[in-house]
Amino acid sequence: MRRKDREVTNPDEILDILRRCDTIRLGLRGAEYPYVVPLSFGLEVEDGRPVVYFHCAREGFKLDLLRQDPHVCVEGDIFIKIEPTDHGITTRYESVIGTGVCEILTDPDACARGLKAICDHYGYFDYDLKNCRALQFLHVGRIPLDTLTGKRNLPLG
Secondary structure, three states: OOOHHHEEEHHHOOOOOOOOHEEEEEEEEEOOOOEEEEOOOOOEEEEEEEEEEEEOOOOOHHHHHHOOEEEEEEEEEEHHHEEOOEEEEEEEEEEEEEEOOOOOEOOOHHHHHHHHHHHHHHHOOOOOOOOOOOOEEEEEEEEEEEEEEEEOOOOOO
């Protein structure tokens, strides 16, 4: 990381940034170009390792790419504001970038765990998955993160 003064090194702080993100972006290897897609997500920590969950349709370009190469990059950010400084204009933000290998879950209990993590992330702690009529039409992806870095440029004072 070029700007070491903005690097977040504490793993708990990095996880805190990820927990506060509303959306993550999933980066995949496309045939000609990289493919990036925004996702709703859930987060768990298993044996000290962050694990991201997402849901998707049972067919489509994202799944085609994941089946070809499950190695992915995940990015999340929190935009705070843009403001003038003594030397120009800067963006105040917090962000995380992680990498891992995505698994498309098939076990119903594992899928339910991932969907519960997603619901919990958005504050629907008591949502009964039986109420979701779309369950039969979706897949759940699970990404144990091998790397996770953080960066921030917070307002002064």
